[in-house]
Amino acid sequence: MTAKIIDGKLFAENLRGAITGHVARLKSEHGITPGLAVVIVGEDPASQVYVSNKAKQTAEVGMNSFKHELPADTSEADLLALVEKLNAHPAVHGILVQLPLPGHIDTTKVIETIDPAKDVDCFTPANVGKVQIGLPGPVSCTPLGCLMLLRDHFAGDLTGKHAVILGRSNLVGKPMAQLLLRDNCTVTVAHSNTQNLADVVRQADIVVAAVGRPEMVRGDWLKPGAVVIDVGINRVPAPEKGEGKTKLVGDVAYAEAAEVASAITPVPGGVGPMTIACLLANTITTASLINGLVPPSDLTA
């Protein structure tokens, strides 16, 4: 078998097209221009790339984009004050504080300072709780992107599929489990203490790999015909491209897996672009809710 490639880049482009339409409608019918503020502390090059991509795409869909670049030695108090200012700013409907933060800043404190109404990452306890009980609100971007790709692949119906999620982070694994449960999957969450991981993965109709271990999931771990969502983004040496060169690989050994799976997301070009598109989708959701409007159903879980 040669797997179908799930083209997250193309799906994300189409999603941004739909978002552009929703932005135009919010403007013309309600006089609202959704605004997204992105805060980055320090000069991590990978974070810089994501943040400029986010700002560019935010502007492309017609939203206001506010970018705050702070030096690495910014105090926790100054960062908290900026978050409070954005919480109070009427033109800002979404606030994203790029993680990781420098070690002298308490990440939990910063997250808990973000107004849940503007928490487009879905990091705050209030929004994590809403996802769990199915109340409207933003949904964690990467899991939402994975869910959209899976719903598209299975024509909207995931009922009865056995989904095995590798990883239990608050960012990816745990919210992914909640969303797949809501879509009637049987969900297994594996982690670093899981015994016989390959045997667990072999039971899966759907595999979501989010461990941060380059190419850990091998082709012979998969049930033939499984659908594989590779969340991992790992930069590894690529001597074949020349001395000192690097490349991105996922948590799945792609070439092997593509021989066994029925469908698979590539890295890059799979889940990554969906994460950014879902951030914009969440900004529409929060801008709608802040203004007492029902969020568009095509942008949420």
Ligand SMILES: NC(=O)C1=CN([C@@H]2O[C@H](COP(=O)(O)OP(=O)(O)OC[C@H]3O[C@@H](n4cnc5c(N)ncnc54)[C@H](OP(=O)(O)O)[C@@H]3O)[C@@H](O)[C@H]2O)C=CC1
């Ligand atoms: N495409 C995108 O948009 C995004 C991609 N990512 C990528 O996804 C990956 C995961 O990110 P994130 O969830 O934040 O990572 P974390 O490091 O927070 O979590 C990793 C999880 O994987 C588990 N794990 C680690 N090693 C193993 C192992 N050998 N066997 C089984 N489980 C293991 C850990 O288990 P335990 O809990 O026991 O420690 C943990 O639950 C990374 O590559 C990251 O770069 C992340 C966010 C967005």
Ligand SMILES: Nc1nc(=O)c2c([nH]1)NC[C@@H]1CN(c3ccc(C(=O)N[C@@H](CCC(=O)O)C(=O)O)cc3)C=[N+]21
């Ligand atoms: N508050 C916060 N929210 C986040 O959502 C958040 C964060 N902090 N910190 C870092 C991680 C990582 N993340 C990615 C988003 C897009 C791509 C992406 O678009 N990747 C491209 C490749 C990009 C490249 O070439 O480097 C792809 O997979 O095709 C990757 C990773 C969001 N994160």
Ligand SMILES: [Mg+2]
């Ligand atoms: Mg810290």
